[in-house]
Amino acid sequence: MRERLCSKVACAREAVSTLTYDYGDQMAAIGPLGRADDPHAHDLCAIHTERLSVPRGWIVVRHETLQV
Template identity: 90%
Template sequence: MEQMRERLCSKVGCAREAVSTLTYDYTDQMAAVGPLGAASDPHAHDLCAIHTERLSVPKGWVVVRHETLRV
């Protein structure tokens, strides 16, 4: 069985483990943040917990945060 490689935060200079995935919809001026995607995507950005929390977007944009339900 192949061991899954740790994915790192996409922010320059950050070497922390990624915990979420960020995608942008430029047409709707929206950023979506959710749980770490199953696979690395060249059109998405993986973020560590600190950069997920500090996320800021341009004025007028909306941030949608998808969180995993804990039962």
């Protein structure tokens, strides 16, 4: 399987999470890297995952995986 890279311009780091938006509900959802490359989602590296910011009034939902 091909390594997926961060979607941010000029970032060549490996993607670790996937970001999706729901513009109608003014919500951004970020979670573990999706199984497949989705043209409607954005893959992010660890640094850009932590730095994520959204427009004022928007909600960010973070889906975390359990560390056992």
